Amino acid sequence: MNVFRLPDLGEGLQEAEISAWHVTPGATVAVDQPLLEVETAKALVDIPSPRAGKIVRTFGDPGDVLKVGDPLVEFGFEGEATAEASADAGTVVGRVEKSAKVTREKTTIVRRASTAGVKATPAVRALARKLDVDLTVVTPTGPNDTITAADVKRVARIFRELGPLERLRGVRRTMARSMAQAHAEVAPVTILDDADVAAWWPAKRELMLRLIRAIAAACRAEPALNAWFDSHALGRRLLDKIDLGIAVDTPDGLFVPVLRDVGRRTPEDLSAGLERLRRDVERRTIPPEEMRGYTFTLSNFGTFGGRYANPIVQPPTVAILGAGKIRNAVVAAGGAPAVHPVLPLSLTFDHRAVTGGEATRFLAAAIRDLEQG
Secondary structure, three states, X not given: OEEEEOOOOOOOOOEEEEEEEOOOOOOEEOOOOEEEEEEOOOOXXXXXXXXXXXXXXXXXXXXXXXXXOOEEEEEEOOOOOOOOOOEEOOOOOOOOOOOOOOOOOOOOOOOOOOOOOOOXXXXXXXXXXXHOOOHHHOOOOOHHHOEOHHHHHHHHHHHHHHOOOOOOOHHHHHHHHHHHHHHHHOOEEEEEEEEEOOOOOOOOOOHHHHHHHHHHHHHHHOXXXXXXXXXXXXXXXXXXXXXXXXXXXXXXXXXXOEEOOHXXXXXXXXXXXXHHHHHHHHHOOOOHHHHOOOOEEEEXXXXXXXXXXXXXXXXXXXXXXXXXXXXXXXXXXXXXXXXXXXXXXEEEEEOOOOOHHHHHHHHHHHHHHHOOO
């Protein structure tokens, strides 16, 4: 018998959720035949069989979250009796214990806020654990803001009426972790301004390309924002190449695919690259390496609506530019009022690595580029 375990899925991808099985126990498979489809934080991935043989057992059901090294499939040969010892297919070292029981992995949950400051008796805390109620969300009605048993039961009843909790999975689970890390680590500051884009809008509806060009121009004018910050060493690395992470909203969650070296590519090449990224994200076929290593981030949230925002900087990057919805506004043009299309911009930067002067010079350079014809 051979046990095949979940292989390493690449840097930063140490777990995966089973999406669907392509095989069942008793089936015979060939080398490289897809065994199952898993969902990672990056994409949907088919895991191929490392060998030919008969499937004796599969581990886990759709929806289960497995970590790298967890068993996936047990192989056997036709007519072979079950052996006590199991040899590995390249990922297992040592003896594999056999059991008819399948251990179901639970979805990873973002840690709850500490209840240390919550006023509640041990009996009430025990009741909250039993009813699966987070005491930090309970409004106390007891003396001196003490949470009572009735308070816990009230919240438990509300939760029952609302229905079961939807655990975050896949992309949304990773997004929650990333946002929590950013909130805990980054010292964010956001500055806001507008760009008068009357010189080219709406005749040339190439907003994404113009935003990319403006970011490249601003990075040349103020390189401090195209950088990575090391919070442990308290140092930064200024980067010459601009690898732009582009925030893409999907029903599954937020993706940030990377458009490489945007400062040295032609508009035609960038347009083709953008189309390819959109298509790969939509199909969930984008390679994991194309979701890592960006040096600056662009969020064109104005596609959906909204004027200004407070975009979140994701470490180790130090800045993100948000573009709102273009609107008509009265501006001063040649000493007289005129109605022009205006693009609202929101630049968030990590104040640990970037000064206010550097950030404002960056935004001014981006606006100058956007206002050119």
